[in-house]
Amino acid sequence: MKFGGTSVADAERLTRAARRIVARAEEGKGVVVVLSARGKETDRLIADAFEISENPDPREMDMLLSTGERISCALCAMAIRDLGHEAISLSGSQAGIVTDTVHTKARIVDVKAHRIQDALDQGKIVLVAGFQGVSTAKDVTTLGRGGSDTTAVALAAAVGAEVCEIYTDVPGVFSADPRIVPGAQKLDVVSFEEVLEMAASGAGVLQLRSVEYARNHGVTIHCRSSFDDSTGTYVVPEEDTMEQPMITAVSHSTGEARITLLGVPDSPGAAGRIATTLADANINVDMIIQNEPIADGEPADMSFTIPADDVRLAKESLEPLKTELNLRGIVADEEVGKVSVIGAGMRSHPGVAAKVFTVLGENAINIEMISTSTIRISVVIPKEQVPDAVRALHTAFELDGDDTILAEQPFSEKGA
Ligand code: ASP
Numbered sequence: 001m002k003f004g005g006t007s008v009a010d011a012e013r014l015t016r017a018a019r020r021i022v023a024r025a026e027e028g029k030g031v032v033v034v035l036s037a038r039g040k041e042t043d044r045l046i047a048d049a050f051e052i053s054e055n056p057d058p059r060e061m062d063m064l065l066s067t068g069e070r071i072s073c074a075l076c077a078m079a080i081r082d083l084g085h086e087a088i089s090l091s092g093s094q095a096g097i098v099t100d101t102v103h104t105k106a107r108i109v110d111v112k113a114h115r116i117q118d119a120l121d122q123g124k125i126v127l128v129a130g131f132q133g134v135s136t137a138k139d140v141t142t143l144g145r146g147g148s149d150t151t152a153v154a155l156a157a158a159v160g161a162e163v164c165e166i167y168t169d170v171p172g173v174f175s176a177d178p179r180i181v182p183g184a185q186k187l188d189v190v191s192f193e194e195v196l197e198m199a200a201s202g203a204g205v206l207q208l209r210s211v212e213y214a215r216n217h218g219v220t221i222h223c224r225s226s227f228d229d230s231t232g233t234y235v236v237p238e239e240d241t242m243e244q245p246m247i248t249a250v251s252h253s254t255g256e257a258r259i260t261l262l263g264v265p266d267s268p269g270a271a272g273r274i275a276t277t278l279a280d281a282n283i284n285v286d287m288i289i290q291n292e293p294i295a296d297g298e299p300a301d302m303s304f305t306i307p308a309d310d311v312r313l314a315k316e317s318l319e320p321l322k323t324e325l326n327l328r329g330i331v332a333d334e335e336v337g338k339v340s341v342i343g344a345g346m347r348s349h350p351g352v353a354a355k356v357f358t359v360l361g362e363n364a365i366n367i368e369m370i371s372t373s374t375i376r377i378s379v380v381i382p383k384e385q386v387p388d389a390v391r392a393l394h395t396a397f398e399l400d401g402d403d404t405i406l407a408e409q410p411f412s413e414k415g416a
Pocket residue numbers: 004005036037042043068130131144145146147148149
């Protein structure tokens with residue numbers, strides 16, 4: 001059972017989560033719980049760091065950020081004990097979550113779950129601080145924003161859990177962000193592949209890595225509301241979903257920026273140098289566009305999108321290439337947004353791209369970049385037009401439902 005930040009934001013909600021955990025244990029189940037930091041705690045800690053330092057040291061950042069989740073677990077263990085059950089809280093390191101050494105976005109390399117297993121065998125409810133681990137160099141690491149989902153899936157795999165329940169402040173995975181699209185519908189079942197595409201294209205649904213991990217280890221995810229008992233969304237292998245509609249969801253992101261390199265030489269190896277530089281800096285590149293110049297020997301421009309948080313790092317890392325490749329300049333544009341149409345049914349239905357582009361055109365939305373996978377079409381457009389684009393596409397692909405769902409909670413940790 002994993003509870004997100006809003007689900008443990010104050011004493012009342014934390015107690016509610018504790019009751020829910022205890023109820024599961026009373027069904028006779030062994031329960032491992034992963035908690036996120038409370039409310040906006042992680043944002044607050046990040047702000048604290050930037051108040052002290054312009055460029056906070058990544059190792060110290062991890063020491064700082066990992067505290068948020070520990071607070072949640074210690075408090076919840078107290079609440080569970082008061083409800084008459086045995087409980088123990090563990091840091092990521094105590095829980096045996098071993099990661100690589102990349103601070104602030106570490107990857108799990110091993111889970112040594114024997115301490116959890118021992119505690120379960122003693123009839124204890126085990127609470128594990130999400131989003132963190134211990135590196136192979138014995139330092140505390142964090143797993144990137146939203147990383148508690150990955151902790152939950154990794155532990156579910158390690159202890160052979162029946163299901164990994166992700167409790168959050170929305171009833172499940174939606175066909176679009178209900179805050180933008182009033183007719184967005186909760187999906188009952190969605191495939192790993194679709195959720196991966198959704199997570200990669202900005203839906204706050206689940207951390208991307210958690211879904212990759214779940215798919216690779218065969219963990220069933222049930223994403224559901226922490227405020228009621230209703231069934232949420234099951235994330236399962238594609239074979240287990242029924243006949244797919246053409247389009248399942250429209251997701252969007254405004255957390256990216258576009259970097260353009262002007263005057264990239266038209267010669268073998270140039271793109272490799274650029275991509276390697278970004279990879280060495282651990283920057284995830286999403287869309288990449290480059291066109292062969294029409295006239296031979298002329299330089300080309302190359303654009304790609306990266307997380308907006310990495311703009312500064314990207315510029316610093318690419319700077320030396322200016323002289324090496326004789327570039328005319330490096331430009332960053334943060335006023336862009338990305339809208340994606342996703343559906344496994346796309347594989348067998350031609351014409352989806354035509355429809356996407358036509359709908360955007362009819363709404364006077366200019367497309368700046370395009371990328372596709374077998375089950376996704378994404379466009380980069382001006383940031384301020386993102387909500388209009390999402391609504392128009394959701395309607396055009398007949399995803400609007402009759403009942404409008406309005407977020408009952410004041411803020412939401414999971415978007416679409
Ligand atoms: N607290 C961390 C964050 O806000 C991790 C998580 O919530 O999953 O990103």
